[in-house]
Amino acid sequence: MRRMSRETGGESQQQQKQQSQQSQQSHSQGGSSSSSGPQSSSQSSSTGSGTHSSLDTLPTQELLASIPEDTEPEDLPKPWGRLWALAAGFWNHNCIDDEYWFGRDKSCGYCFDHPALNRTERFKTYSKKHFHIIREKGPGNSFVVYIEDHSGNGTFINGDLLGRGKKLPLTNNNEIALCLPSHKVFVFSDLTVDDQSEHPEDFRKQYIMSKMLGSGACGEVKLAFEKSTCKKVAVKIIGKKKFGMDVSGSADRVGNVHTEIEILKKLDHPCIIKIENFFEGDDAYYIVLELMEGGELFNRVVTSQRLKESTAKLFFYQMLLAVKYLHENGITHRDLKTENVLLSSNSEECLIKITDFGQSKILGETTLMKTLCGTPTYLAPEIIETAGTAGYSNAVDLWSLGVILFVCLSGYPPFTEQNRNMSLKDQITRGQYTLIPSIWRNISEEAKDLVKKLLVVDPQQRLTTDEALNHPWLKDEGIIQQAHQLMRLEAEATLPSQLSGSRKRSHEEDEEENGGGGPSKRSAPSTPLLQTTLERNRRGLL
Structure with missing residues (x-):
C-alpha cells in the first residue's frame, strides 16, 4: 500500500506522465496482477514491472520528497x-x-x-x-x-x-x-458467507477452506487454499466422535497423535502424498496434504472401463516402490485401494501417489480395523478372519495391491457383494474369484501370473514387495525408465491436462458471438455393467 501512495504522491508533471505510461503498460499486461478488475488491498501491492521501474528510476532525494506524510491506506471496498x-x-x-x-x-x-x-x-x-x-x-x-x-x-x-x-x-x-x-x-x-469459523483458529490463520472433494469411512477431504501463496491443498478431516476418540483430548492422547504425525511428515518419497501440516480442533483432526490434480485411480478406471496393460504396469510399478518405502519405514498401510491411489494429471502416463497411510496412528489400530472391516473389498483374508483383532504382517498390503492390479487390468473387482453364490467374506477368505474370458483373453499371461501370486490366501506364500518388483511382468526396462523419469521430474513438472478426443470449435468458428445456437449436443456415455459394479463396491470405501 505504501508503494501505491508513493506513486500517487508525485509532485512533478514529469513523474505523473511517467506513472501514467507505466499504468497503461501494466493494464495491458493481463497477468501482472491476480485480477484485471479493481484491486483489493492485497492485490495493490503486487510487484508489476511498471511499479518496479518507477521506483528504480527516481533519484533517492526526489523519491523521498514524493512520499506523502500520511501513508495510511485509503478505505478500499472489500471484495464480496x-x-x-x-x-x-x-x-x-x-x-x-x-x-x-x-x-x-x-x-x-x-x-x-x-x-x-x-x-x-x-x-x-x-x-x-x-x-x-x-x-x-x-x-x-x-x-x-x-x-x-x-x-x-x-x-x-x-x-x-x-x-x-x-x-x-x-x-x-x-x-x-x-x-x-x-x-x-x-x-x-x-466472502459474505462465514463458513470458516467452524475450523480451528490456527488453521484459519493459514488456510481458506473450500469445496468438498470426497468423503468416506475414515473422514472427508476438502479443497483449501494457503493464504500466503494461494497454493491449492487437500485437507483430510477426521471426526473424533465418529471413532469414539476422547473429544476432551487427554494430554497423553494428544501428545501421541502429534508425535506420530511428525513422524509421518518426515516421510519423503515421490510416490507418497506429502503431509504438509496438521491441526487439532475440538471435534476433529485436520491433516493438510498436497493436492493431486488428476484425481483418484478409481475414477480413471471407471472412465476408461479398464486400463491399458502398459498403463497399469506403469502405475503398479510406482505403487510397489511406494509400499516398499512404507514397509522399510515400519508402516503398514492397511487401507490400499484404487481410491487411495492419486494421479498427478489427466495424462495417461503420469506419476501416482499413495495417500491415507498411517491412519492407525491417529485412529488407533483397533478402531481403524473395525472401520475397514465394514467394507472389506480390498482387505486381506487374515484381517477378515480375525476382524482385525489378531496380529498380522505387512503382507496384507500385497493382497490389497493384488486387488488393485486385478481392477486396473479388468475393470471389475475380484470380490464383490454382487456374487449371489458366495458371501463376500467367503470369497476373500477362500481366494475365490473369476477371470472373465472375454476380458482376460487379451491380458498377458505374465500379468495374470502376478495377480494370482498376490491373491494368495496364505500370507507366508504371498509375494513380498521385492519379489513382486522382480516378477517377469515388471522386468520392463521401458516402463522402469519412464517411472523413474516421472519421479525425477516430480518436483518441477506440471503435466498439462489433455484435451478431449472430440474436436472443439475454435474461436474462428464461434460466429464472433453473434447469433447462432449453443454448443452441439453431447451424447451421455453409457454406463456398462462393470462400471456399475465398481460404483456399487465403492460405497463407504473412501
Missing part, C-alpha cells in the same frame, strides 16, 4: 467474492464491482488473451465473451450472484452445462469449467 484459479495459466480474481466479463476479448474485465493462456491449444476453444458474472440486489439488503453463459463451447457449473444465453445463481464453492466439464478453471468463494 473471490474466484480461485484451478487451472494452469489462470489467476485468482477478487470480485468488487457488480459485474465482470470473462473471455478472449480485451474489453473483458478478466481477459484470457494473456501469454500464459493464448499460447495454449485450449485458448482456441474459449469465446470472445465466454461468461458473465453479475451481482444484483435481492430481498431486503441481500444480494444474489448470477453466472451467465455466452460461449459457443459451453460453461459448466459443477459439471452441468449452463447453456448459451442462460444464467443460474452462483453460490459458495461452485466450480466453473470451460468447454469441457473436466476443464475446471475456477472455484467461487462467497
Whole structure:
C-alpha cells in the first residue's frame, strides 16, 4: 500500500506522465496482477514491472520528497467474492464491482488473451465473451450472484452445462469449467458467507477452506487454499466422535497423535502424498496434504472401463516402490485401494501417489480395523478372519495391491457383494474369484501370473514387495525408465491436462458471438455393467 501512495504522491508533471505510461503498460499486461478488475488491498501491492521501474528510476532525494506524510491506506471496498484459479495459466480474481466479463476479448474485465493462456491449444476453444458474472440486489439488503453463459463451447457449473444465453445463481464453492466439464478453471468463494469459523483458529490463520472433494469411512477431504501463496491443498478431516476418540483430548492422547504425525511428515518419497501440516480442533483432526490434480485411480478406471496393460504396469510399478518405502519405514498401510491411489494429471502416463497411510496412528489400530472391516473389498483374508483383532504382517498390503492390479487390468473387482453364490467374506477368505474370458483373453499371461501370486490366501506364500518388483511382468526396462523419469521430474513438472478426443470449435468458428445456437449436443456415455459394479463396491470405501 505504501508503494501505491508513493506513486500517487508525485509532485512533478514529469513523474505523473511517467506513472501514467507505466499504468497503461501494466493494464495491458493481463497477468501482472491476480485480477484485471479493481484491486483489493492485497492485490495493490503486487510487484508489476511498471511499479518496479518507477521506483528504480527516481533519484533517492526526489523519491523521498514524493512520499506523502500520511501513508495510511485509503478505505478500499472489500471484495464480496473471490474466484480461485484451478487451472494452469489462470489467476485468482477478487470480485468488487457488480459485474465482470470473462473471455478472449480485451474489453473483458478478466481477459484470457494473456501469454500464459493464448499460447495454449485450449485458448482456441474459449469465446470472445465466454461468461458473465453479475451481482444484483435481492430481498431486503441481500444480494444474489448470477453466472451467465455466452460461449459457443459451453460453461459448466459443477459439471452441468449452463447453456448459451442462460444464467443460474452462483453460490459458495461452485466450480466453473470451460468447454469441457473436466476443464475446471475456477472455484467461487462467497466472502459474505462465514463458513470458516467452524475450523480451528490456527488453521484459519493459514488456510481458506473450500469445496468438498470426497468423503468416506475414515473422514472427508476438502479443497483449501494457503493464504500466503494461494497454493491449492487437500485437507483430510477426521471426526473424533465418529471413532469414539476422547473429544476432551487427554494430554497423553494428544501428545501421541502429534508425535506420530511428525513422524509421518518426515516421510519423503515421490510416490507418497506429502503431509504438509496438521491441526487439532475440538471435534476433529485436520491433516493438510498436497493436492493431486488428476484425481483418484478409481475414477480413471471407471472412465476408461479398464486400463491399458502398459498403463497399469506403469502405475503398479510406482505403487510397489511406494509400499516398499512404507514397509522399510515400519508402516503398514492397511487401507490400499484404487481410491487411495492419486494421479498427478489427466495424462495417461503420469506419476501416482499413495495417500491415507498411517491412519492407525491417529485412529488407533483397533478402531481403524473395525472401520475397514465394514467394507472389506480390498482387505486381506487374515484381517477378515480375525476382524482385525489378531496380529498380522505387512503382507496384507500385497493382497490389497493384488486387488488393485486385478481392477486396473479388468475393470471389475475380484470380490464383490454382487456374487449371489458366495458371501463376500467367503470369497476373500477362500481366494475365490473369476477371470472373465472375454476380458482376460487379451491380458498377458505374465500379468495374470502376478495377480494370482498376490491373491494368495496364505500370507507366508504371498509375494513380498521385492519379489513382486522382480516378477517377469515388471522386468520392463521401458516402463522402469519412464517411472523413474516421472519421479525425477516430480518436483518441477506440471503435466498439462489433455484435451478431449472430440474436436472443439475454435474461436474462428464461434460466429464472433453473434447469433447462432449453443454448443452441439453431447451424447451421455453409457454406463456398462462393470462400471456399475465398481460404483456399487465403492460405497463407504473412501
